[in-house]
Amino acid sequence: MGCLLAILMVPVSFAALATMALLFSAIPDPSSPVTAANAARLKAGMTYGQVVEIVGNPVPPGFDGEDQATFCRDGSDTCSWSRCPLCDAQLFLTFDRGVLVAKRSQDL
Numbered sequence: 001m002g003c004l005l006a007i008l009m010v011p012v013s014f015a016a017l018a019t020m021a022l023l024f025s026a027i028p029d030p031s032s033p034v035t036a037a038n039a040a041r042l043k044a045g046m047t048y049g050q051v052v053e054i055v056g057n058p059v060p061p062g063f064d065g066e067d068q069a070t071f072c073r074d075g076s077d078t079c080s081w082s083r084c085p086l087c088d089a090q091l092f093l094t095f096d097r098g099v100l101v102a103k104r105s106q107d108l
Helices: 001-025 036-041 048-055 070-075
Strands: 076-082 089-094 101-108
Touching: 036 048, 036 101, 048 070, 048 089, 048 101, 070 076, 070 089
Parallel strands: none
Antiparallel strands: 076 089, 089 101
16 A cells, blocks of 8 residues: 555646646746846847847747747748746747847837
């Protein structure tokens, strides 16, 4: 019975840890440079490097392994920035050959 109890506790503990990790990933980082004030500083014609100096790097690569930064720095794509992995507050910046051409924000 002691072994069975230990086995049953493992999934519960894992579920609890997974839930806590999920909840913590939705807490905005107060030191994040992704703010309305910094978004207002971004202007069309800025290079990808100039943008990164103001708002930092875009969100990490997606589950598919695609690295947004490569496409926005070297090609034409829209990258997103966020204060935390699961935050609704986001900044979407569109680049054409590494130059900012459009921006939009949500809940900043």
